[in-house]
Amino acid sequence: MxxxxxxxxxxxxxxxxxxxxxxxxxxxxxxxxxxxxxxxxxxxxxxxxxxxxxxxxxxxxxxxxxxxxxxxxxxxxxxxxxxxxxxxxxxxxxxxxxxxxxxxxxxxxxxxxxxxxxxxxxxxxxxxxxxxxxxxxxxxxxxxxxxxxxxxxxxxxxxxxxxxxxxxxxxxxxxxxxxxxxxxxxxxxxxxxxxxxxxxxxxxxxxxxxxxxxxxxxxxxxxxxxxxxxxxxxxxxxxxxxxxxxxxxWIRTPYIGLGLGASSLFGSTRFTNTADMKEYLRNSAHPDRLRRNIEHLEKKDEIEETMFLGLRLARGIDKRRFEKTFGKTVREIYAPVLDKYIDLGLLKETEEAVFLTEDGISVSNAVMAEFLLDSY
Ligand code: SF4
Structure with a gap:
């Protein structure tokens, strides 16, 4: 299950x-x-x-x-x-x-x-x-x-x-x-x-x-x-x-948010419940009527999210899990960015994972921004 x-x-x-x-x-x-x-x-x-x-x-x-x-x-x-x-x-x-x-x-x-x-x-x-x-x-x-x-x-x-x-x-x-x-x-x-x-x-x-x-x-x-x-x-x-x-x-396990304004990630879709209390009280028996900002994620979005969220963790991105999910290795998609930041001492790569170093954590937003993909 x-x-x-x-x-x-x-x-x-x-x-x-x-x-x-x-x-x-x-x-x-x-x-x-x-x-x-x-x-x-x-x-x-x-x-x-x-x-x-x-x-x-x-x-x-x-x-x-x-x-x-x-x-x-x-x-x-x-x-x-x-x-x-x-x-x-x-x-x-x-x-x-x-x-x-x-x-x-x-x-x-x-x-x-x-x-x-x-x-x-x-x-x-x-x-x-x-x-x-x-x-x-x-x-x-x-x-x-x-x-x-x-x-x-x-x-x-x-x-x-x-x-x-x-x-x-x-x-x-x-x-x-x-x-x-x-x-x-x-x-x-x-x-x-x-x-x-x-x-x-x-x-x-x-x-x-x-x-x-x-x-x-x-x-x-x-x-x-x-x-x-x-x-x-x-x-x-x-x-x-x-x-x-x-x-x-941070590793993108599916979640459902219940209640006013709660967010969900289910399958490849993100959505948020209405933030309007009256509407919520009126429609809560019809969850589909509560949902706003429904966003169907492309593979590119999911890869980017996996990198942004996973790099917050000290253990970093699990390389095997990444390959199993996306059919490509982290390196196949991100080799130039990985090499750039590994050389600068901001990222580290091992057999199992890619993660931010101590120095990398202090500039994490700038490093993560480079994991945006122009296209996929
Ligand atoms: S007002 Fe905000 S920060 Fe304060 S207790 Fe409520 S949710 Fe927490």
Missing amino acids: KELELYIHIPFCIQKCRYCDFLSGPADDASKYRYTKALIREIESLPEGRESIITTVFFGGGTPSVLPGEWTARILETLKKRFSFAADAEITTEANPGTVDKEKLRIWRESGINRISFGCQSSFHEELQMLGRIHTWEDFLESYALARESGFDNINIDLMSGLPGQKLKTWETTLHRAAELKPEHISAYSLIVEEGTPFASMNLDLPDEDTERMMYSRTREILAGYGYGRYEISNYALQGRECRHNIGY
Whole structure:
């Protein structure tokens, strides 16, 4: 059976963070309930995936943990009725500190959720306030401890560098404080100021480029000291605890996104659900009516995507898998680009793989851009 990943979008948050451009916002309980029912209708009506085996599920948002535990369990139960699940499927939910309690965590565990990704971002009160987060570091510590007590043995902590006013020292302290808790996984992204967010219209005192670069290289060094390997540009894990769902995206495992604005890659087609809530609620029993931006990928697009996404991974592009998928070797298609960047020390090629070197990672966007194909 073919592997398939599922993404479930929960577009609700207690309040909007100042940097956030995700499809999410506050809502009352009645709206959340209507949405959950619509989501269940979409799952039950989905035409795809009957021949596939579900290897990962990811509840993202928004803040999925704002839903009552029973509703999340009901969504998962519907998924399990509708799809065949692998016995060891990785089932993650994102959660924000302060939105979980013992009872919710118990229900999650019993429903089959086996991984939690906490949005923490910083260990400093002033930084969290400036970001518009709803929680303190102490709230995070409490939620993290509760999750551990409830038996969760696979936890990610999301952190954010490059914040306004942030110094290298404070970033390093946040990394140490998080790593000392021994989560299985740490995601460390740098802030991007997105258009249309409150941050975009503020005069922010952002760290300069050199400090940002230092923050990036110190992240790797500090986390390596605690046993975390960098397996993707911004993701670190203890051995064997890499996020299988995200790796799936980077190696182009098919995935279906359910819920408002969720994206899918199925067969050679990409599509996105409507971002209009009224439309979603009206049409969720007819998934075909929800779909927008339907894009049928040519072989050329798939090759390019394989290179862009695969080069984000430390292990790089699996040469054998590439040849099996496209009927040609990476070298047959990309020899001049490979040779150019191997000579510059930015790429490395072994018997099994092609991957970015440390120097290559720091200029990854420029290197990846050269893997665009004029024609195929
Ligand atoms: S909690 Fe996450 S999704 Fe919600 S507003 Fe903040 S950053 Fe955005």
